[in-house]
Amino acid sequence: MLLKRFEAKTLPKALELVRAECGDDALVVETRPTRTGFLVVAARPDAARPEPVRQRDQAGAPPLLSRWTRGFQPFADHATSFGLSNKVLRAVERALLGTRVDLSRAGDPALPGLATSVLAALVHTAPEVEAADAQRFRTLALVGPTGVGKTTTLAKLAGRARSRGERIAIVTLDTYRVAAVEQLRAFADLMDVPFAVAFTATDLRRLLHEHRDCDRVFVDTTGRSPRDRDAMPVLEGNLRAGGCASLLCLAAGTRARDCEVVFEAYEPLGIDAVCLTKWDETTAPGEALAAVVERGLPLSHLCIGQEVPADILTAEAEPLARAVFGLDRTEVTA
Ligand SMILES: Nc1nc2c(ncn2[C@@H]2O[C@H](COP(=O)(O)OP(=O)(O)O)[C@@H](O)[C@H]2O)c(=O)[nH]1
Ligand SMILES: [Mg+2]
Known part of the structure; x- marks a missing residue:
């Protein structure tokens, strides 16, 4: 059951019932007084996932999806x-x-x-990606297909961290194109933060050790087609060596089926959060949003334009x- 009703004489008692059955993270959808006390409608967070749509019911009839x-x-x-x-x-x-x-x-x-x-x-949102004390996201790698806005998003997040007064460093694993390295070096120079290029997992480990005093290290990666299966193990090895959390950048205009292909390709890396980029370029960002929701992945940010660092929003449900x-x-x- 997605939602459950809890009734008690007082609101605290009703909330206690919610907590006992659904845990501390229960999602409270509605509270209201009744004739005899209070009603709370709530769900466990893990219950709040859409069930898979059955293609056909047991009698073989087509589903009534449009009603x-x-x-x-x-x-x-x-x-x-x-x-x-x-x-x-x-x-x-x-x-x-x-x-x-x-x-x-x-x-x-x-x-x-x-x-x-x-x-x-x-x-599910992920404000913890930018939280000052979130050790899990301290070393954050931006991953995703080519051209989705990884480097731009990295620069936006780095700019925000700088303006919060954090000490940051930027490392890039994207040595595929010289221009990509220079693009990021220019951002780093502009922000006056350390910048380094890592060619191997060993380089990355050494650089992260050098920057161990920083509050946060951003790691840029090479965009690869999700169908390029050979590239993924190399990226996975690098990120594991660096103990990086992965922020998957996905263009908000990506079709649902293509989102699935991306998720499947990047899942071996462990997707810690998703950022939907180029939200401003699509009239139907709901396909990608629904794909994220259906996978139960945490959504951290929406990118809404090319301007650094202004065009980024923290995702709020x-x-x-x-x-x-x-x-x-x-x-x-x-
Ligand atoms: N309209 C729009 N353009 C974006 C956004 N994020 C990035 N871009 C543009 O998309 C292009 C590719 O961005 P880049 O960061 O180099 O992508 P990467 O290959 O994934 O690193 C650049 O022209 C960016 O300015 C966004 O949120 N909205
Ligand atoms: Mg890039």
């Missing part, structure tokens, strides 16, 4: 034109059926808020969900 409840229809329409998958929308609609909202008619005033909360609960449903688009693009 939504009347109340949910306008939300589904907007989200579909945004690119969000039926799989995620079904999970949201199913969850809403467990709340007080009336889906049999259009215009229930509680629906926008609840639909936003439910979808937001499905989007609530404004994203509102944008998907067309409730307030400016919050994500501002």
